[in-house]
Amino acid sequence: MPADSLAALDDRSREIFRRIVESYLETGSPVGSRNLSRILATALSPASVRNVMADLEHMGLIYAPHTSAGRLPTELGLRFFIDSLMQVGDLGGDERKRIENEVMAQGRRSGVETLLTEASQMLSGLSHGAGVVLAAKQDVRLKHVEFVRIEPTRALVVLVGEQGSVENRIIEVPRELPTSAMTEASNYLNAHVLGRTLTEARVELQRLRDVRRREIDELSEKMIAAGFATWSGPREDANTLIVRGMSNLIGDVRALDDLERIRLLFDDLESKTDLIQLLGLAEQGEGVRIFIGSENKLFSLSGSSLVVAPFRDGGDQIVGVLGVIGPTRLNYARVVPAVDYTAQLISQFLSHSRR
Known part of the structure; x- marks a missing residue:
């Protein structure tokens, strides 16, 4: 669907679409016209809501998982929501302090690998997905x-x-x-x-x-x-891969709707498949990048999302990437600033440790 068609959505269509996505991100379940009509700021009958939903479905933004069900956002719909409608706020002071305490304190006491492990664990707990950190092994002093x-x-x-x-x-x-x-x-x-x-x-x-x-x-x-x-000489394993919280993915199979995909993800994480690709994803742009479902074939898995950001050493060179893998209904507004801030903290730590 052309971007100008999506941008042409009127306020009522955008509001209904936003409610469908927010409901999906919160519950993972379809939402129907009757429930939507009750929560909209502007009074609309279920029939009017259904008409708007039909237009949104025609545009490829939502779909019905089965007959007579409510609607869920498609991957295109999620991408449109993230790029055009989602509001990503900054982390509050308490959240920043929590991340600093959980991640940086361990790094100062025990070194880089412990720092990265704590970062992965923290992102897993915050996102209810799998926290992932990939780093080039450091040429330690x-x-x-x-x-x-x-x-x-x-x-x-x-x-x-x-x-x-x-x-x-x-x-x-x-x-x-x-x-x-x-x-x-x-x-x-x-x-x-x-x-x-x-x-x-x-x-x-x-x-x-x-x-x-x-x-x-x-x-x-x-x-x-x-x-x-x-x-x-040549290093058989020039990268460190740390994954924490994979059990969170198993606990949310309803959202992924395919346990086999999770098994493939686990297999590929264990074998460190496509690590170079993961680094490449981070190197293609500054800050946080979001990959939804089939936008990214990493780990042989469609139907999941990857939120990822690079971190750098004292020479401003990208030396690793961290992020979250989880169902497409991740709480992006919360995960994105947390991933971004954690990557900044690790970059600062690596920069200072090289001085």
């Missing part, structure tokens, strides 16, 4: 590095970040490598690369190799080179 032999020819490289994150990699080592070489390699790294990211550490080690070659023996140097070569 190093606090401690250690090599630990676990087998005669294998060693564990342990990297501890400044915010408490711990990641391990296994490397192959010569059988004749003494424990003293591992200790020396660990001590050398802790003396020269702490506070640097892995990328910065590799550059510094290259510089030190030429300037201070005699500070460590040949075996220790090989140990360091092997460890950092492993960390600089």
